[in-house]
Amino acid sequence: MRFEKRMHYLEDVQLFRYRSDMAWYILLLLLLLAAPAAMGTYWVSLLIQIGIYIIVALGLNLLSGYTGQVSLGHAAFFAVGAYTSAILTGKYSIPFLLALPASGVAGAAAGLVVGLPALRLKGLYLAIATMGFGFIVEEIIVQWESVTNSVNGLMVTRPVIGPISFQSDKSYYYLVLAVVLIMVLAIKNILRTPTGRAFIAIRDSEIAAESMGVSLTVYKTAAFAISAFYAGVAGSLFAHFMFFIGPENFTIMESISFLVMILVGGLGSVHGAVFGAVFITFLPEAISLSRGYLPAVIGEQAGLQSAVYGLVLLLFIRFEPLGLYGRWLKVKFYFENFPFYKKDTFRRVRKFHRTVKQ
Amino acid sequence: MSDNGFFRAAGISIQFGGIKALENVSLDVKQGEVHAIIGPNGAGKTTLLNCISRQYKADSGQVFFQGKNILKLKPHQVVSRGIARTFQNIELFKNMTVMDNMLLGRHSQRATGIFSDILFYGKARQQESDFRLKVEEVIDFLDLQAYRNRIINDVPYGVQKNVELGRALVMEPRLLLLDEPSSGLNMEETQDLAFWIEDIRDDLGITIILVEHDMRLVMDSCDRVTALDYGGVLAVGEPKEVVKNPDVVKAYLGE
Amino acid sequence: MFLQIVSSGIAIGCIYALIALGFVLIYKASEVVNFAQGDLMMIGAFLVYSAVTHFHVPFIPAFLIAVIIMAVLGKGIDRLLLRPLVGEQAFALIMATIGLGILIRSIGGMIWGYDTFSFQAGITDRPVRMGSVALSSVHIWIIAVTLLLIVGLYYFFNRTKTGVSMEAASQNQLAAYLMGIGVKKVFSNIWAISAMVATVAGVLLTPLQFLNYNMGFVGLKAFPAAVLGGFGSIPGAIVGGIIIGVSESIAGVYLPEGFKEIFAWIILIGVLMIRPEGIFGIQERKRV
Numbered sequence: 001m002r003f004e005k006r007m008h009y010l011e012d013v014q015l016f017r018y019r020s021d022m023a024w025y026i027l028l029l030l031l032l033l034a035a036p037a038a039m040g041t042y043w044v045s046l047l048i049q050i051g052i053y054i055i056v057a058l059g060l061n062l063l064s065g066y067t068g069q070v071s072l073g074h075a076a077f078f079a080v081g082a083y084t085s086a087i088l089t090g091k092y093s094i095p096f097l098l099a100l101p102a103s104g105v106a107g108a109a110a111g112l113v114v115g116l117p118a119l120r121l122k123g124l125y126l127a128i129a130t131m132g133f134g135f136i137v138e139e140i141i142v143q144w145e146s147v148t149n150s151v152n153g154l155m156v157t158r159p160v161i162g163p164i165s166f167q168s169d170k171s172y173y174y175l176v177l178a179v180v181l182i183m184v185l186a187i188k189n190i191l192r193t194p195t196g197r198a199f200i201a202i203r204d205s206e207i208a209a210e211s212m213g214v215s216l217t218v219y220k221t222a223a224f225a226i227s228a229f230y231a232g233v234a235g236s237l238f239a240h241f242m243f244f245i246g247p248e249n250f251t252i253m254e255s256i257s258f259l260v261m262i263l264v265g266g267l268g269s270v271h272g273a274v275f276g277a278v279f280i281t282f283l284p285e286a287i288s289l290s291r292g293y294l295p296a297v298i299g300e301q302a303g304l305q306s307a308v309y310g311l312v313l314l315l316f317i318r319f320e321p322l323g324l325y326g327r328w329l330k331v332k333f334y335f336e337n338f339p340f341y342k343k344d345t346f347r348r349v350r351k352f353h354r355t356v357k358q
Numbered sequence: 359m360s361d362n363g364f365f366r367a368a369g370i371s372i373q374f375g376g377i378k379a380l381e382n383v384s385l386d387v388k389q390g391e392v393h394a395i396i397g398p399n400g401a402g403k404t405t406l407l408n409c410i411s412r413q414y415k416a417d418s419g420q421v422f423f424q425g426k427n428i429l430k431l432k433p434h435q436v437v438s439r440g441i442a443r444t445f446q447n448i449e450l451f452k453n454m455t456v457m458d459n460m461l462l463g464r465h466s467q468r469a470t471g472i473f474s475d476i477l478f479y480g481k482a483r484q485q486e487s488d489f490r491l492k493v494e495e496v497i498d499f500l501d502l503q504a505y506r507n508r509i510i511n512d513v514p515y516g517v518q519k520n521v522e523l524g525r526a527l528v529m530e531p532r533l534l535l536l537d538e539p540s541s542g543l544n545m546e547e548t549q550d551l552a553f554w555i556e557d558i559r560d561d562l563g564i565t566i567i568l569v570e571h572d573m574r575l576v577m578d579s580c581d582r583v584t585a586l587d588y589g590g591v592l593a594v595g596e597p598k599e600v601v602k603n604p605d606v607v608k609a610y611l612g613e
Numbered sequence: 614m615f616l617q618i619v620s621s622g623i624a625i626g627c628i629y630a631l632i633a634l635g636f637v638l639i640y641k642a643s644e645v646v647n648f649a650q651g652d653l654m655m656i657g658a659f660l661v662y663s664a665v666t667h668f669h670v671p672f673i674p675a676f677l678i679a680v681i682i683m684a685v686l687g688k689g690i691d692r693l694l695l696r697p698l699v700g701e702q703a704f705a706l707i708m709a710t711i712g713l714g715i716l717i718r719s720i721g722g723m724i725w726g727y728d729t730f731s732f733q734a735g736i737t738d739r740p741v742r743m744g745s746v747a748l749s750s751v752h753i754w755i756i757a758v759t760l761l762l763i764v765g766l767y768y769f770f771n772r773t774k775t776g777v778s779m780e781a782a783s784q785n786q787l788a789a790y791l792m793g794i795g796v797k798k799v800f801s802n803i804w805a806i807s808a809m810v811a812t813v814a815g816v817l818l819t820p821l822q823f824l825n826y827n828m829g830f831v832g833l834k835a836f837p838a839a840v841l842g843g844f845g846s847i848p849g850a851i852v853g854g855i856i857i858g859v860s861e862s863i864a865g866v867y868l869p870e871g872f873k874e875i876f877a878w879i880i881l882i883g884v885l886m887i888r889p890e891g892i893f894g895i896q897e898r899k900r901v
Contacts, residue, residue: 009490010483012457070704117882120889123703124646124844128836129885132878143871186476193475193482194461194468194489197454201462204451211411211449212525213437213466222472252833256711263708302727303719310716317709318697 013192032177036170044169045241050281051176052237057261057273058187059230064259065268066196067223068203069118070127073134074258076114077228079141079250081107081235083148086156086245096159100179100236107232108225110137115224119217134255141247153246156239166240176237183230187270190226199223200268260309264316266325275324283309363425364389364565365533370409370419379405380416380589385567387533387582392559392566394576394597397586398609403569404446406586407535410567411443412436423533438466442531444522446538446569448515456505456513456521460496463528464489496524500554516547527558534558536568540575548575555579573601585609616746618862624752625821626858627759631814632835633842633850634766635807641845642783642803645695645706649714650811651832656717657683657812658819658828659725662732676816680809687808691801714829722826730824738820751820762813763851766806770847779803834861837881841892849892856880 006012016022036044056078064070081103088099114133118126141148148154158167159175166172190196198219201209206216239245257280265276287305298304320327365387372380380402387393395403408414410421412433421429428436442463451459467489470482478486497503500520505513510521519539526534539555540548552575558564570576576583576597583600585592587609593600600606635650647653657679664675690713698709740747769776782789782799790796815828822828838857842849857877865873872879884892 009487009494012490013486064704068704070707117886121885124707125840125885125889127646127707128840129882131833132837132875132881135878136875136882139871139875143869189476189478189482190472193478193486194465194470195472195475197458197462198465200454200458201451201465204453205449207413208445208449208451209462210433211413211437211443211445212462213434213529214462215432215434226472256715259708259711263705267704301723303722305719306715307719307723310712310714310719313712314694314709314716317701317705317712318694321701321705 015188033174036173041169044173046281046285048169048173048176048241050277051173051180052234052241053258053261053277053280054180054274055183055234055237056231056258057265057277058183058270059227059234060258061262061265061268061270061273062187062190062199062230063223063227065262065272066191066203067199067220069220069223070123070259071114071130071224071227072127072252072255072259073114073130073132073137074227074231075250075252075254076134076137077107077110077231078235078238078254078258079137079247080110080228081232082239082245082249083141083154083235084232085236086154086239087147089159089240090154090156095161096240097161100159100233103236104229104233107235108229110232111224111226111228112221114228115221118224119220131252131255134252138247138250138252141250148247151247153244154239156243156245158243159240172241176241179233179237183233184270191270195219195222203268260313262323264313264323266323267321269323269325271328272323272325275328279324283312363422365421365423365567367406367410367421368419370406370416370421372405372409372414372416378589380409383419383586383589383591385584385591386594387565387567389565390559390563391581392555392568392579394580394583395567395569395586396571396573396576396583396600396606397592401586401609402589403586404537405589407443407537407567407569410436411441411535434466437529437531440530440532441535442526442529442533443535444519444526444537444539446541448518448522450510450518450522450525452510455507455509456497456502456517457490457493457507459510459521460493460525460528461489463525464492466529492530493528496527499527499557500524516543519543519547523554527562527564531564534564534566536566536570538569538571540570540572548572551575552579577601617748618866619859620748620752620756622859622862623855624749624755624858625862626838626855627755628814628818628821628831628854629835629838629857630851630854631759631762631810631817632832633839633854634763634847635810635814636835636839637842637845637847637850638803638807638810640839642779643695643699643800644703646710647807648707648710648833649690649717649829650807650835651829652714652717652721653683653687653808653811653829654815654818654832655721655826655829656686656815657808658732658815658824659721660812661816662730662819662824663725666732676812679816680812683808683812684805687804687806688801690808691804695800695804696797718826718829725824725826727826732819732824755817755821758813758817759851762810763847766810766847775802834877837877840881841884843890843892853892 016025035047056074060071060074084106085099085103088094088102089096114130118129121129142150158165158172160166164171166175198209198214201212201214202216202219210216242249261276261280262273263276264279265274266272284305287308291300291304316323367383367385370380370383371378383402383406385406395406397403405414409416412428412431416429419429420427423439423441426439428439428441431439451462468485470485474482497506500523502517502520502524505517505521510518513521519542523536523539540551543551555566556579559566568580580597582595583597584594585600585603585606592605592609593603632650632654635653636647639645639647660679660682661675664670664678665672670678694709694713698706738749738751741750741753770780771777778789778794779799779802781792782794782796786796789799818828818831822831834857835854838853839850840853841856842851842853857880860880861873861876864876868876
């Protein structure tokens with residue numbers, strides 16, 4: 001058990017609750033800075049992928065986890081960011097340092113386009129409408145050949161900022177890390193201010209949020225725009241990381257895997273976004289590693305990866321709906337309060353009533 | 359300010375699929391009074407409150423608050439005019455802490471935009487600190503210290519009711535709408551509520567409109583009463599007069 | 614020419630309608646949206662295909678066997694996956710059926726491989742002359758079977774005791790429960806029925822399209838159909854499906870390339886902007 005003594009109101013919202021927390025995060029940062037020196041290129045490229053997914057997951061978590069608006073078309077915003085960056089740097093030779101925020105803004109603009117009509121939609125209808133938006137964007141990429149080069153895709157180069165070139169994976173890693181840190185900090189700030197509270201309020205009760213003076217129009221649209229901004233920035237980093245982008249990178253399955261990320265990581269938590277990104281990147285690795293140890297009938301199946309993927313998703317929803325972060329909290333709680341842990345401490349509150357139809 | 363310039367609703371009518379929930383209802387509230395709306399179940403009390411706070415859209419009528427018609431505003435705009443409310447079946451943010459719920463009450467007072475929130479520097483930081491100071495005042499007022507950091511789902515019903523009242527007070531409204539504040543409370547809690555209602559009126563200077571079933575609370579703490587039945591006004595006046603009104607007695611007890 | 618486009622549109626629309634019917638049945642009963650409906654359809658179609666080509670069962674018995682297996686599968690899904698999740702948030706339920714769809718699809722791929730098969734499902738395609746127009750016999754079959762199935766379902770839900778109790782449970786679970794209707798059993802039966810409908814949809818789709826483990830993605834297009842129909846009304850789903858099918862097939866002929874694939878979604882988004890609750894939907898409002 002730990003005891004807290006607060007001397008100032010703002011201590012409630014500081015980034016690190018305890019001094020020991022801060023020490024752990026500094027240690028983590030140091031490890032991340034040192035990582036490329038100790039790792040092979042392959043592992044560094046996995047870390048880059050994780051970083052890119054973290055950014056998407058942070059944004060999607062803000063929209064779906066915090067504001068409660070499900071988006072089944074987030075790959076579309078990711079695509080808008082990727083193509084914006086690829087076209088700006090490739091065709092118009094605009095420096096990456098401008099193209100990166102521009103991709104975010106383009107994503108946010110697309111987010112506004114979806115967000116405004118989505119205002120009147122709830123739950124399921126919103127999910128289906130965003131899914132439709134995803135299909136439409138995918139088709140636009142295929143058909144708008146003069147800009148996107150259709151199914152042949154676009155070549156993208158690694159960025160150069162001033163004198164520094166990020167050609168190698170190891171140098172690009174530091175660029176991604178820097179962007180991830182900025183994005184994490186921004187979301188932490190949103191969450192500890194009236195903006196973030198308004199988002200969560202909308203999720204919990206739209207009626208109460210309105211009667212607190214929260215404009216549903218403004219904040220739902222803002223949630224879409226911010227979330228899509230994150231996806232756009234991530235898309236830009238993705239394009240420059242992959243060297244090549246095509247419509248097959250931005251399908252409905254990509255949107256679903258973004259959602260899996262925040263669900264498995266933990267809905268409505270920043271840690272969850274990170275855990276989810278790590279999970280989604282390492283799952284295919286773990287499966288391909290384990291293929292050798294499985295009986296040939298199973299191990300050689302081409303569909304093994306998606307089968308495991310579906311199964312893991314089902315198991316998480318069934319047994320740990322709070323995701324990896326929820327599990328982490330439980331383990332931590334168990335040790336901090338040993339031996340006072342009760343099985344019911346984290347019992348879920350479920351609602352059994354149905355929507356009232358009038 | 360003139361006597362009936364503070365709050366006046368006139369000719370409010372609303373119907374739901376052919377059923378007239380309110381028909382030509384008027385309500386006058388003087389500044390600084392506690393005004394109760396009473397009536398049997400289904401009389402249209404909550405509907406009237408919902409029309410004022412714009413959760414429902416009245417079919418016709420006018421609502422003047424401090425000389426301005428508020429019947430065309432959106433629910434969130436009504437709040438910034440200084441009208442706060444609570445709900446019959448508690449509408450709190452169930453997965454947030456007591457503190458965060460009450461901080462949301464300050465939302466209408468926010469002076470920062472989304473971008474300065476993202477930077478969280480200077481004004482945004484100061485504002486957050488000021489918000490918390492105000493919330494702490496209300497927490498002290500309603501004795502909620504013990505629950506400050508508890509999730510709403512985990513606190514008892516009576517406390518939830520108080521948190522909702524507190525959340526409305528944090529807004530520093532000029533007019534407070536309470537929808538059945540005593541429902542579900544035990545004797546002791548109702549007693550506390552009666553004191554708080556007086557304090558809110560006398561010390562904080564907030565005018566209150568409340569929908570209430572508990573006649574003792576109405577008799578003790580309210581200055582004037584409007585009685586409704588079948589969507590129309592039966593009687594208006596001091597509590598003592600209204601309960602003696604033969605129409606009101608008939609509405610409650612039958613012939 | 615135009616009539617042929619419309620008739621092929623109605624035929625594919627009937628398939629959408631049948632899949633949408635599956636969504637709607639389950640949604641009405643339990644507020645679960647089954648994103649795996651298209652994948653159930655795939656399994657159903659493959660079962661018939663396997664029975665006919667590998668085990669040389671005649672078409673009609675093969676179809677009946679597949680329907681029974683699918684009913685059992687539907688009940689199994691309800692028991693193992695959905696029942697433990699009763700009362701979870703809508704988001705978790707959506708993700709659960711998406712996960713189920715991924716799982717079913719990959720299992721389908723493991724069993725039947727990743728190749729594309731052609732299967733006529735006992736229906737030979739030949740032109741049928743009706744006055745001056747020649748319609749495809751396949752289209753007529755599809756429309757006829759769909760009509761028959763809808764009439765059957767309508768009779769079931771309005772005239773039989775089981776059906777009426779299911780309808781009652783989907784309108785008010787608590788009241789139905791208090792009247793002695795086993796709500797769990799109702800859910801289980803709904804899943805069975807909707808898996809059976811999926812099988813029919815799958816069998817009807819095979820003459821139009823090839824069999825493939827990925828064919829469940831067609832099921833996603835039934836979402837616009839269901840939404841247009843208000844996601845809760847059986848006639849709505851049928852009308853929605855046919856609107857989507859016809860307009861898609863008209864778009865395929867008269868609009869530039871690419872529009873056919875996404876036309877359903879364009880209609881969907883357009884309609885939702887004007888009427889957020891769908892054409893036949895009812896506005897939901899929470900009481901305070």
